[in-house]
Amino acid sequence: MNTRNIITASDPVRHDDLRDLATRPGPTVSIVIPTHRGGAETLTDSQRLRPLLEQARKELAERYPDVDADSLLAPIQSLADSRRFWQEQADGLAIYAYPGGGRHFRTDRDFTPGVIVGDHPNLRPILPLFTEDQEFLLLAVGRDKVRLFEGDRATITELPLGAIPASDEEAEGVNTREPQLQHQSSVHAGAHGHGPRDYNVLNGFLQQVSKAVEARFTNDRRPLILATLEEYRGALAEHMKTIKVMAEVVPGSPTERSPKQLHEKAWPIAVDEGRRRHAATLDRLGEALGTGLATNDTSLIGSDSAAGRVDTLVLAERALTEDARADELDAAIANTLANRGRIDVVTVLPGNHASGAIFRY
The missing domain is CATH 3.30.1330.30 (Ribosomal protein L30/S12)
Incomplete structure (x- = not known):
């Protein structure tokens, strides 16, 4: 079973979330307000929403007189009336209501209060929650324990290993019957081994992990971050031909680190990949403008x-x-x-x- 750890109170915004809102029939009411994570201020947040709700009601009457405003605004009214809802907030709230339903996103962005009523949702306030995010894979490898995660800015989830060896002991039964592996990217025998047999087991274990990860995530577009000893990186990355393995690793033994501790170290590496993605987009735009x-x-x-x-x-x-x-x-x-x-x-x-x-x- 996948174990999901929440890093931040901010709700993730996926491409599918944006597309779902974009394809809903209008009119759509879009509201953003600042909120508070705790304290007495949470009691005033719902009061901040109510005048925006009334403004939306007025604009609907003026621009869309045939629309049942009470029905369309019901999801927002329900949030305004829920005391518990306002006690579970982050720094900002984006709310969308459309014929037949609505959605909301808690965010770590501090919004200026505002409401827009139109044929399309105002997705601009929450776009950075999508474009600044970066999904990634994290492979934590120690000799006695291997863990696999997928993560983004807000969460990190441990995944079942499947065919990936859980430790060098699990792989040892196979590797000790194979000829000793010698390769330029192999782990140096003196680093963490105790002679040829142990070196063979360690190197074979790392290469088994590498091959199993490659087979599982072939052509997966998410970058892979390694949490392991620096000298293990070469053998681990050797067979990952279709996976983008990040050059920077989360250094040291990952065995005793919690998922949240691993996320804390891995997220800056993922952010760097996001920056490269933005730069590549600008390069593409410049080239396309020229043609x-x-x-x-x-x-x-x-x-x-x-x-x-x-x-x-x-x-x-x-x-x-x-x-x-x-x-x-x-x-x-x-x-x-x-x-x-x-x-x-x-x-x-x-x-x-x-x-x-x-x-x-």
Whole structure:
């Protein structure tokens, strides 16, 4: 059974979550407010929501007079009335209501209170929770214990090993019957072995782990972070031909470290991979602009996203709070997601543009 550890009170935001919201029929009410993790302030958070709820009710009556506002706003009203709900918050709350249902996300972002009513949800406040996240695999290898995890910013989950040896003792029965393995990436005999047989067992164990992980995660796009002794990295990575193994390891023996302690050390490595991903997106955008397969024109992005032409939508951070073209940006985001495009958020775009789009054709 998978064992999941919660690292932060912030709710994860997945691509599927964004796409689910983007493809719901409108109108949609989007509300963000700051919240408190504890103390007397939690009692006032629900009161902060109520005027925004009334503002949404007024805008629905003006812009969508045929919509049953009470029915549409019922999920938000239910949250406003729940005392327990407000005692289990983080730093900010994003709420969405649409015909037939609603969703909410607790976040570690401190929002400015606001409400938007429109044909599309205002996903911009929660986009960084998706684009700044980085899913990863973590393989913790000691001679006496092997553990496998998957993680992201908010969670780390221990996975069953399956065919991966749980220790060198589990692998020893096979390796002691095999010829001694000699390879340039093998572990040096003097480091942690006690003669040829022990060296053979250790090196064979690491290579068995390597092969089993490769077989299980072939073509998995998540980076793999190793938590192990530095000298084990070569043998562990040797057979992982289709897996992106991070160069930096969580050093030292991982055996006594808890999942949360491993996450604390692994997350900065995952963040670095996320930064490289953002940089690669900017490089792609620059190259595509040079060949006519991209644009920074927000109006053109809107029409082309509706037509399914946008492969990747790139937003500068300033676009997340843009008011002048909010409807166009929200439509472009929703249409890109609905047509299975990708979205990234970067600090700034060249030319100080608010947005850019890489086209499929």
